[in-house]
Amino acid sequence: MSGPRHELSARELVTAYRKADLSPVEVTQAVLAHVERWEPHLQATWLLRPESALEQARASEARWRRGEPLGPLDGVPTTIKENIATRGDPMPAGTAAVTLLPASADAPPAARLKEAGAVIFSKTTMPDYGMLSSGLSSFHTLARNPWDLSRTPGGSSAGAGAAAAAGYGPLHIGTDIGGSLRLPAGWCGIFTLKPSLGRIPIDPPYMGRAAGPMTRTVSDAALMMQTLAQPDARDSMSLPAQTIDWDAFDTTVDDLRGLRIGLLLDAGCGLAVDPEIQQAVEHAARLFERAGAIVEPMRPFMSQAMLDGMDHFWRMRSLVDMKALRPEQRAKVLPYIRAWAESAEGFGGEYVFRAFSQFHATRLAAVAACAKYDYVISPTAPNMPAAAEAPSPTNDPLRPLEHIGFTVPFNMSEQPAASINCGYAKNSLPIGMQIAGKRFDDLGVLKVSRAFELIREPQRPWPQPPAA
Template sequence: MGVEDLIAGYRSETFSPVDVVTDALALIDEADGTLHAMEQVYADRALASAEESAGRWRAGAPLSEVDGIPVTLKENQQVEGIPTPWGSAATVPVPATENAPLVDKLIAAGMPLLGRTVMPELGMLSSGVSSLHPIARNAWNPAWSPGGSTSGGGAAAAAGYAPINFGSDIGGSVRLPASWNGAVGFKPTFGRIPVDPPYFGRHIGPLGRSVADLARAMTVCTGPDYRDPYSLPAVEVPWTQASFEPRGARIGLVLDVGDGADVDPEVAAAVSGAAKVFEAAGAIVEIIPPYLERGEIDLIDLFWRIGHWNDYQRLPEDRRGLMLPFIAEWCRGGAGIGGEDAVRSADEQLHMARTTLAATKGYNVILSPVSPGAAFPAEWPMPSNDVNDPMSHIGFCVVYNMSGQPAVSINCGFTSTGSPIGLQVAAQRYDDLTALGAAAFYEANRPAEAVRPWPRVWETMPA
């Protein structure tokens, strides 16, 4: 059930938050031996929260519109008293002294926390590969990666663990797993949801099965927090009223961003077909030509490597060997970089932001692929499986991390092998409602071949 159905059931007392959380925990118990999406399950805590929520609904006094709606969190969201390992056996397991801002907001809204979902090593892989956990797998086919770095959240959304699954995104880490899992993922405008630790380009965003569910999630998680200097002021945003009128709207279509891997023809065809849905409804669709230069993504990658090389060196020597070898090698790519190149890689973030804003200026909506290719083997840390070419798949996503623009991933078809294909629906900064509204328009009008029943692969796996 979606969030609206659950809320209606709570109001009518057809069922209670306890029933819903009990079922969710049973599904996790049944499916996660195949998917390995969960880092930790907070069964007792979630049931206690559901009991309290049920009492509030009986009294007609819910804390929020999503009181009692179960939710999962990405492993990098701090929960007081529990270590935050970031998907790596190399991190020192120090219990968090406080909750992350998002966790506090969800608790205040009365949402039972089912647990935290896994992420790959340090969040710097687009897969579910980690030195700390079993490999996370795709709910459509366990031989495929769920993507990353919100790998567990993507698998959880497709499997139906919770209607709302929060992740984080610095280069596509919400949208990529949404794409490869056939789910919906939303990266709101930079700063909408406060994040700790903050970083220029890091966004928090929800994944789920429908645009409406993600819009509901946004009603309780925005606003400023002193721990995030980039967090935006509190404003009234009618999240659940997002809509889009395609007639006369200017829509840009990006099929080649100018850098990174070439787009698979099946992906390009599905995204072009999605653009025709908008055009048939009266939108004016124009091709946006490539606007990045070759090598810009590599500069962003170099900036990330330098930062993580510094972190690697701060690790105790006896823990460095615990790190996933692929990521240890990736970190070493940031060693010995001179000041001139280091500053150039840092400056690229602002340059990419300005270039993206200029290229998309004047368009109500910008459509593109989320990823240039389909889902890849679960054992590969990256779609390229090459530490020297790790980020060539993030070009369509990372531009909006740098520019801060809101963007949604929504399924627009399947490859011949059955891999979901994500359509990215972006809008101008602060115009989150247009991004959500346009995604909802497409969701309601996409062709039948872009929708399939949600998978339950674990039911066919040998015991």
């Protein structure tokens, strides 16, 4: 065990607690002090509560002294994305338009983390309604990327991605309906797993919506899965209880030998892939080949019609939500989001039906394209992170989703998909690679991701807060 306490992994912390080499109070204090240095620059947190965190840490410390930890995360500093309900706290969903009311119960991911003894010291920020891949919000202060403060951390799990990269403790949880875990993970250089739909129950459930761990290492994500992947009746799509040895993620490079891996470098829609991103993913593919995997180029299976159909349906959904607001509330919504939703005003019933049909078309295309492979690798995003102030990479509400062509199909097909850092651009920003597996093979995706950690080049030091 080495390095500052706020930099230690969850597994290192739990081992140190067990040996009484560290206490949860010491670690929580170190994390809070580090957050205090970073937060004026990043604005990744909401409801940051140092006193509550220290109270939780003292209770954890007492449990460890008695030899009675609540679970594998007891005493580990953790953040939760703002749209995952925590009892007694309001949930603005990133927008100033929402009436702030206390949540009556913990959503399933929050409940599981609390039951395991995690020290939940803050929520993390998100953009309006979670419908942007940026940290721009009408409610929260603009969140930034710790690798380059002029850049976005991505979104909608914006604060979580920034917090993980900046070392706000080891464990963070976000959500994803089209890339909202993987895009910030890729642009912030961290690891995430968007699990199979229902693997981590969530409330309210929705088509394609998943919660997932956001960590610096595959190991810590696997540790979180032990706690988070438990059925909950509140999620109508929750998967049945299944005994999964999440510790089996810790594979060897030899386990890559003979795997059939599809290499997808063209999403078939949206933005063209940045040459530096393509080069990094192609290099990763060669590393897999050297380890004995069989890598085969894939043809694109998405189409612009699929992407546009999903976009247009979501516009109508958001328009309906906004029409339920009072005029003074609607005026508070981010102008970009208003323009995006209001563009659906002229959509007729048949048009919306045809748009909705693209969700299923995307599902069928993704499953068919991946069927012959054990895993599929691709860029997480086609582009490097946009300016922090930009609502989307195109900055165009009529072309808002041009960057999610690689990520969104795996929400609709319900397949697990991770993002892991696979290199750095000339400007030193990290580059994310997506690793997707067959439905329900969450552990397999973690194993391949862990093997890639072993074969990739050494990682650069994590960003540090600017000098005072």
